[in-house]
Amino acid sequence: MTAGTGAATTGREGVEANIGARLGRWARSAVVYGIVTATLAVVVGEWLDVSPPAAYGLCSACHGRDLADWVLNNVEGKHLFVTAAGAGWPLLTVVGLVIGSFLAARRNGEYGSINIGGNVRQFGLGAVVMGAALFVGGCPTRIIIRSGYGDLAGLLALGGVAAGIVAATLSMRWMARR
Amino acid sequence: MIVSLASLGLGLVVGYLGQRSRMCSIGGLRDFVLVRDTGLLKGAGALLVAAWVGFGVARIINGSAGHGLIAAGTTPSGLRAVVAIALGAVVLGFFATLSGACPLRQHVLAGQGRVGAWSFLAGFYLAAVVYTSWIEPSIGSWVL
Numbered sequence: 001m002t003a004g005t006g007a008a009t010t011g012r013e014g015v016e017a018n019i020g021a022r023l024g025r026w027a028r029s030a031v032v033y034g035i036v037t038a039t040l041a042v043v044v045g046e047w048l049d050v051s052p053p054a055a056y057g058l059c060s061a062c063h064g065r066d067l068a069d070w071v072l073n074n075v076e077g078k079h080l081f082v083t084a085a086g087a088g089w090p091l092l093t094v095v096g097l098v099i100g101s102f103l104a105a106r107r108n109g110e111y112g113s114i115n116i117g118g119n120v121r122q123f124g125l126g127a128v129v130m131g132a133a134l135f136v137g138g139c140p141t142r143i144i145i146r147s148g149y150g151d152l153a154g155l156l157a158l159g160g161v162a163a164g165i166v167a168a169t170l171s172m173r174w175m176a177r178r
Numbered sequence: 179m180i181v182s183l184a185s186l187g188l189g190l191v192v193g194y195l196g197q198r199s200r201m202c203s204i205g206g207l208r209d210f211v212l213v214r215d216t217g218l219l220k221g222a223g224a225l226l227v228a229a230w231v232g233f234g235v236a237r238i239i240n241g242s243a244g245h246g247l248i249a250a251g252t253t254p255s256g257l258r259a260v261v262a263i264a265l266g267a268v269v270l271g272f273f274a275t276l277s278g279a280c281p282l283r284q285h286v287l288a289g290q291g292r293v294g295a296w297s298f299l300a301g302f303y304l305a306a307v308v309y310t311s312w313i314e315p316s317i318g319s320w321v322l
Contacts, residue, residue: 027198030206030221035228036195040188042232046240048184055233058188060282065306072307080310089182094285096189097196101289104197112291119297125277126284126301127308132270134309136263139281140203140274143267144222148229156260157267164271165204169211172276 041145050085055149059142061133063093136160193286202283204274 026032041057044050050057066086072078085091105111133139136157138146143161146154195201199221206219274280277298279287284302287295 024198027195030199030201030218031224033192033195033199033201034221034224034226037192038225038228039232040191042229042236044184044188046233046236049181050185055229058192060280060285061302061306063185064281064303065310068303068306069310078311080307081314085181089179092182092186093189096186097193097282097285098189098289100190100193101197101286102193102291103190104194105290108198110197110290113293114291115293117294119294122277122294122298123301125273126298127305128273129270129277129281129298130302130305131309131313132266132273133281134306134314135266136270140270141225141280141282144203144226145229148226148231149233150230153263156263157270160264160267161204161271161274162207164268164273165207165275166211167268168272168275169208173212 037141038145038148050091052084055142055146055151055154056083056085058093058145059138060094060097061130061139062137062142063091065130065134066091067094192282193289196282196286197290202279204271204280205283208275 037058041055043057045055045057056062062083063086066082067090069078069080069082070086070090072080073082102111136143137153138157140161143154143157147158200218201221202218203222203225206216206222209215209217210219277284279295281302284295284298288299
């Protein structure tokens with residue numbers, strides 16, 4: 001009798017460990033990331049008020065711009081541009097991104113302050129990337145989501161980003177081999 | 179209220195999954211060009227296809243399926259807008275690749291403790307304020 005219950009508990013624990021391992025493996029899959037992210041972006045953008053503009057569910061550049069401008073508007077009394085979605089209550093996507101990644105890294109023992117140098121260069125690149133992203137209307141992730149929405153400007157931007165990535169990769173390889 | 183909670187929850191989930199999967203929307207094509215690795219490219223493809231299907235389903239549920247599954251959102255009008263968006267996108271892809279990751283991945287790296295990502299984000303948000311304060315009023319904005 002006791003042996004039977006013991007076998008049953010180990011069986012259940014085995015199943016739970018199996019589910020945990022499977023969930024951990026799925027979380028490491030880029031395809032699962034893509035499906036979950038796109039689904040959440042559609043749900044949030046269509047039904048949870050993160051609209052107008054259309055297809056605005058997830059964007060690290062525009063939501064960051066909205067948050068920064070919202071803070072300045074409310075603290076300093078400026079009148080900077082904020083989209084209709086983030087005008088009332090702030091959009092906290094970028095804060096959630098950093099916290100979520102921090103929790104994941106802490107939970108899996110990958111958190112660590114790493115300084116590989118080149119910070120001034122990264123600062124300048126960040127400024128250029130933000131300017132270009134606001135100019136074309138979204139960070140690369142939102143450009144993909146907008147393309148899925150059927151936005152012609154998004155498709156055009158997606159092609160341009162792809163060309164830029166190929167050009168930068170080939171030029172970096174050329175510089176490294178020279 | 180709902181906006182803040184929804185965007186915070188979305189950010190938490192995407193940040194968690196992004197840290198685990200090392201997903202980067204420009205890293206897929208970069209890895210493919212460099213070493214023919216298609217792991218991250220499949221993720222970007224899944225994002226595109228799932229967004230397409232998701233918006234199609236949302237249109238059916240909302241009852242606005244009359245335009246078909248693909249309905250244009252904003253359309254660049256005129257040759258100048260097309261050229262400007264294409265050039266801006268090339269600049270975005272080029273410099274994002276030089277910085278090593280797309281902006282979303284830089285947020286994830288910052289949460290992971292990478293110092294370079296924090297200095298990237300400092301330039302990022304400074305440029306956001308500079309852009310909306312001085313550049314955008316002078317050129318106008320045709321896309322959001």
